[in-house]
Amino acid sequence: MSIGRLIYKIFFKPTLQIRYYIRHFGLTGWYKLYQGEQQMKKAASDIPPVPLAKDHLLEVNYLTGAKYWHQTIFCAQSxxxxxxxxxxxxxxxxxxxGQTHEAFIARAIPGVSIVAEKTVNEHLDKFLPIAQFPTLHYLRKWHPFFRRLIDIHSAPLWAIHLDSDMLFFDRPQQIIDAYQNKTAIYMQEHxxxxxxxxxxxxxxxxxDINCISHVNGGIIAYNGDIDYTDLEEKAKTLLKHYPNAGPAQVEQTLMSYVLFKQGATPLDKQRYPIFYDSKIEVEDSQIVRHYIFKAKLPYFNTEWKKILP
Structure with missing residues (x-):
């Protein structure tokens, strides 16, 4: 490994997010964000549980990990x-x-189903064998983004995935209707x-890749009964012709392609808003708020506290 790559691996990559926040919020702003997230983690670890009922109006899926488990708890609980x-x-x-994260989630949401990686791998071996779908398997290893597309949706069933950096403030009737009617939906990019x-x-x-414009991956739902051979070829095409594209761009393109094929409809972007800036414009009509980019500052400092019991 060259000196340059070693420095990147040891210093630049691990500090990328910190340097991003310092650049946008300054040192004081970054420290406030850091402190807010630490408080959120502590609160998530001992938050009063919200048990799930056996009869349900809606089924949702989250992809989470060591960096996001606390956000998942707050979104799911809300x-x-x-x-x-x-x-x-x-x-x-x-x-x-990890097991500690799983224990926190199971305690906060009694009745939650944590899908074991072994179960996912066994399913993919049968449903999307690597010999037949090498590109989709490569994408899954390339970046966790693709586990939203592959792990959650690779079954002939309607499924919805939610990003963890969101909070619900009212009943999501448009999502419930989509679940009951098994129609494809997506969150609109602003x-x-x-x-x-x-x-x-x-x-x-x-x-020959038709896409729906302004798709945001925060909320995505569609039927997994799709042509995966076609998706494999489209993924291969993107990697061949756009070698410098990032994983988020490739995943968004493929997801939008699937949504186009299923005639997906957008969620009301006034009621399901995405916030990009550090100023949050609160309205009573908002059902869910999605916090990205600079909106992470109010999200980690004040917003999560609004859904505490």
Whole structure:
């Protein structure tokens, strides 16, 4: 390993997120964010439990790990409280979820289903054998993003996944309706351009990849009964023609392609808003809030406290 790569591995990569926050919030802002997240972790470790009922109105899935377990607890609990426990919750590991994290989650949400990695691997060996789908397996190892696409959805069933950095404040009737009718839905991106490997016209005209614009991966639902041979080929095409694209761009492109094929409809972006900045504009009509980029500051400092019992 070269000196440059060694320095990157030892210093730059582990401190990337810290340096990002310091650049945007300054040293004081970063420290407030850090302190807020530590408080959130402590609260998540001994939060009063919200038991799940046996009959459910909705079934949801989370992908989580060592960095996000506390966020998952707060998001899942906020939804479970609103639905009075009538939600089935499945937890998948991003590869870093340890037994201690699982114990915290199981304590906070009695009745939660934590899907063992061994179970996932055995299922994939049968449903998506590596000999037939080498690219999809490569993507899964490349970055945890793809476990949302592959682990959660690789079955001929309707499934919804929720990102952990969200909080529910009201009954998500549009999601419940989609679950009951088994229709595809997605959270709308508010930014002017979609986060794909290329613009939608180029993807369509050159590679026969039709995408729905402005898809955000915070909330995604569709039927897993899709043509995985086709998805394998589309993934191979993206990796070949966009070698410098990041995993988030590739995953968003493939996810949007699947949603297009199923005629997915968007969630109301006023009621299911995404916050990007450090200022949170609260409205009574908001059902869920998704906190990304600079919105992590109020999320870790004040927002999670709003759903405490």
């Amino acid at each position: 939804l479970a409280r609103i639905l009075q426990g009538r939600v089935k919750i499945n937890i998948y590991s991003d590869g870093t979820l 930014l002017s351009s979609s986060y794909f490997v290329d613009d939608e016209k180029t993807l369509k005209d050159k590679y």
